[in-house]
Amino acid sequence: MPKDPTPTWPNPDELRKDMEEFFSKKYGDKVRLGVLSTQPDQARTADDGTETKEAPLDLHFDYLPRDIKNYLDRFVIKQDTAKKVLATAICDHYNHIKRCSTAGNGACKEYAKQNIVMLGPTGVGKTYLVRTIADLIGVPFVKADATKFSETGYVGGDVEDLVRELVQKADGNIKLAEYGIIYLDEIDKIATPSNILGRDVSGGGVQRGLLKLMEETEVSLRTPFDLTSQLQAAMEFQTKGKVTRSVINTRHILFIVSGAFNGLADIIRKRLGARSIGFVSRGGASQIEEDYFAFAKSTDFIEFGFESEFIGRLPVMVSCQELGVEDLFQILKNSEGSIVRQYSQTFDAYDIHVTFTDEGLHRLAEIAYQEHTGARSLVGVCERTFREFKYHLPHSGVRHLDVTAELVNSPQTVLERILAESKSDRLSSLEETFVSLAEAWSKRNGIEIRLQPEAARLLGQRALDSDQKAEEIFTQTFKNYEYGLSLIRDTQGISQFDITPEVIREPQATLDRWIRAYYVYKQK
Secondary structure, eight states: OOOOSSOOOOOHHHHHHHHHHHHHHHHGGGOOOOOOOOOGGGOSBOTTSOBOOOOOOOOOOOOOHHHHHHHHHTTOOSOHHHHHHHHHHHHHHHHHHHHHHHHOHHHHTTOOOOOEEEEOOTTSSHHHHHHHHHHHHTOOEEEEEGGGBOOTTSSSBOTHHHHHHHHHHTTTOHHHHTTOEEEEEOGGGGOOOTTOOSOOTTTHHHHHHHHHHHSSOEEESSOTTOHHHHHHHHHHHHHHSSOOOOEEEOTTOEEEEEEOOTTHHHHHHHHHTTOOOGGGGGTOOOOOHHHHHTTOOHHHHHHHTOOHHHHHTOOEEEEOOOOOHHHHHHHHHHOTTOHHHHHHHHHHTTTOEEEEOHHHHHHHHHHHHTTTSTTHHHHHHHHHHHHHHHHHGGGTTOOEEEEOHHHHHOHHHHHHHHHHHHHHHHHHHHHHHHHHHHHHHHHHHTOEEEEOHHHHHHHHHHHHHHTOOHHHHHHHHTTTHHHHHHHHHHHHOOOEEEEOHHHHHSHHHHHHHHHHHHHHHHHO
């Protein structure tokens, strides 16, 4: 019979298995295939090829600006002005989404999306502010550094990957992802210097790519250069005769960018000229760079190196201030996200209760401030301070630790003192334990062994040095004494024995000597 000329197309699982075997043989475990998950009911194209309208997600947003500000106060210290601006912009954005849901697309056209640019030095809480807001609202949040992206077609990440990542963070729920927040840090690093000749793929190109996203566009969930996506599309075309178009719309995605913007203050200062800024003219302190950020305008960003179209899509400007010693102290003491809580939980796992004194916290803040990296420095300072404590205390028997200024200033000295005091206390406790074990042994065997104080101390020291339990040390030391002493008791009538330090040092040799004396007595 003639063969069927139509080849049999493998099912997706078979094709995936064959591809995995091929890549495994050629590249080992360095290359793996992933699966792009797209829900059938989330597709934007119907079976007949016509576009379908999806009902908007019922996002419950009933916060007022003051509600968001009060919530942020629980986690972020200082930055009151930034909190107010952010809270207001967030409420405007998501209330607009609610209006679109109820009034239709006509209401959407009347609103310009309030994307946000945040200015301020590192470690002042810019990322933490945005992440905390996203957690409160319940929308997916994606953070990335702008420096890792390049213009499409060049080495580097594609800015559209940010939108696709929102879908992943939303567990495949495209509707929820369309209301998410994308946060780009170090945006100042993609500013294009005016003296660049030719194409700037790491600066201007990225700005143009982001510009498209910050407006309204549709991003395909299938990456053009992803092998798995292309295989899925090929199989779908083979089985259905067409490829379903799965996309995500960026109309309601809020974009927030941030950076330290070193050099921007000079541009603002130059524009302001000889005019002083408010408090300076009233005899206040001299300005620092962050003071000028509150007066930033679009023209300053354009001179800094941003394209006018790009900065024009970021109408809300938020300025954050550098954190001082008192601010860092308040973060440690009062913030619900304080690193202090993490260290308390770490020691709690070893049944060690930690008390942080105000003096200790203030000293930690002072040391962290000297590093000039804001709240980020608190993690490093705490780690250096408590590293040896976390290693030694779980084995020491210490059950309480007071974090004082002395401990922060001289952690090694304080640790050695704590361990010495703990060792002395444990040694005394172990001596009593060994005396109790000897008494219990005597009652059980009808032979009294009396531990001399130095012998009990020697056993306690041995338990400390070996990190073994007292019961294990006692059993090892007197493992043959029940039988040997029973012989002596039965023949010589001796039922009381003094356990001296010499017995502890050489228990078996001592027992052998006592038994030999029994045989001499028996022969006489």
